[in-house]
Amino acid sequence: MGSRGVGQVRELFTDARLVATRDLRIEARSRVLLNQVAPFALLVLVLFGFALDADQRTLRTFAPGLFWVTVLLAALLAVQRSASIEHADDAHTGLRLSGMAAASVFLGKAAAVFVQLIVLEILLTVGIVVLYGSEVDDPALLALTAVAAAVGVATTGTLYGALASGLGARETLLPILLLPVLAPVLIGATRSFDDALGAAAVDGWAWLGLLAVFGLVATVLGALAHGAMIED
């Protein structure tokens, strides 16, 4: 790669960092994640407890699946919030006029959602340990799974959030578009957590590989496709 190529890559990531910082600053000021998304996620964990008759053994067995279903539901809110930022005060027009590459905008927005998902996952991990009595057998696997799955959810979510934005009924459209695409993340992350939390005898590290591939594919596809979204 020549010096021009290196410069372009550096510019891509510098711009992405600017977008991510802007989104996180908006989040820090509005506190939507802390005041609305996180309480919603904890509420879902409690509702699962009620639905499963508050049986600690059952909850411990199914904690990985319940954890990831909760993450996906909360991620829908985070993604919708991330996309709506661009429509408030016509911010997306400002981004287009800034001359930033579409891939930079995509990576920046996905990075901001990723950070929010990581915060959410930390809270939910505490939630399942306290409420469901889960025990962490393999912290490294747990942490890496949380990161790999968050990459997949954040990148796919950002792409689909941009895709549904500006269309009628986007609030109802986003879940039916996004959730089936995230099926491999749900299965992979649940099985990996099964191993990390000692809920089932599976090879969680193999599942981590699938999550990493999903995250990589989603990042590349998202960066390539985001240009077509912001052409509008």
Next chain:
Amino acid sequence: MADSTTSTGSPGSRLLGLTTLVGLAGLLLFAFVFTEPDVRLHPTTGEEFGQFDAVRLLYLHVPMAVLTYVAFLTCAVASAGYLLKRGAWWDVTAHASAEVGTVCCGLVLVTGSIWGRPVWNTWWEWGDVRLMTTLVLFLLFTGYLALRRTPAEPQRQARRAAIVALVAVVDIPLVNRSVEWWENRTLHQQSTLAELKIEDLTLFTLMLGFVVFGLVFAWLMLHRFRVGWLEHAQAGHEVALAIAERHAEMETLDVDAAIGQTGGGK
């Protein structure tokens, strides 16, 4: 030419439709009259086993499964074509194939479930790779069609739908992998077709099923494409009409202004 704007039919499509109907009648005869139910005798106990009459569902189920993949693959290729060329032809083809493919996919799931009840003793089997992959495929394209029905500017909608279709196609191998690792098992039998384990008339009926449902597919695609093309032409016509009306309005305003000016000068 008047016919081309009021109907999706043409002499060619009517001939295709007629051939398809004759083919369907022939297939029904072979499936329900000429072929026998799948009954085999256990070599040691002598007990009857097999799929019995449920085997007749496979003459619909298997061709539909193949056509589902053909339709979704067509949709993906047409979507990529649209993103590269931006032509309405690609977009209408993608929409038509996705709609026909979703119907085929729904039929695969329903017929598979009905067939599974007597043969596998269950309506639904979690962890069966093919079943789960087909279900996720169905849900992905249900989302695609929901996007298509959302009111939006046509080119914006076409662009976004093309991306959804391409992501769906890329996602499928990952879904397949994940479900396979999830349970690592399938109740689906291995292909008996390639090894010619199935008997002559059954094999012939299955092949006839492929041909006849292939014709049904082609007929549906043809008409759905033409409906899409007419919708596209209609939208363009409405825009042209609105522009013409606006021009006429402006001209009237100009004339009024001119008359007003003359009147004012008097």
